[in-house]
Amino acid sequence: xxxxxxxxxxxxxxxxxxxxxxxxxxxxxxxxxxxxxxxxxxxxxxxxxxxxxxxx
Numbered sequence: 724x725x726x727x728x729x730x731x732x733x734x735x736x737x738x739x740x741x742x743x744x745x746x747x748x749x750x751x752x753x754x755x756x757x758x759x760x761x762x763x764x765x766x767x768x769x770x771x772x773x774x775x776x777x778x779x
Contacts, residue, residue: 724778724779726776726777727777728775730772730775731753731773731775732770733749734769734770735764735771746773749773750773750777753775753777753779754777754778755779756776756777757777757778758775758776759775760775762774
């Protein structure tokens, strides 16, 4: 098992109530998320930047 630091952009134009589900779905494509945090929000582009630690 190895750990990896990844970043992902999540679209905020979709249903904001699904944000957590969207983040976890995107991160699970890279491995098993251990922890994640929103580090930046671009209001104009309506995107959030998420940084995470995942295991593979």
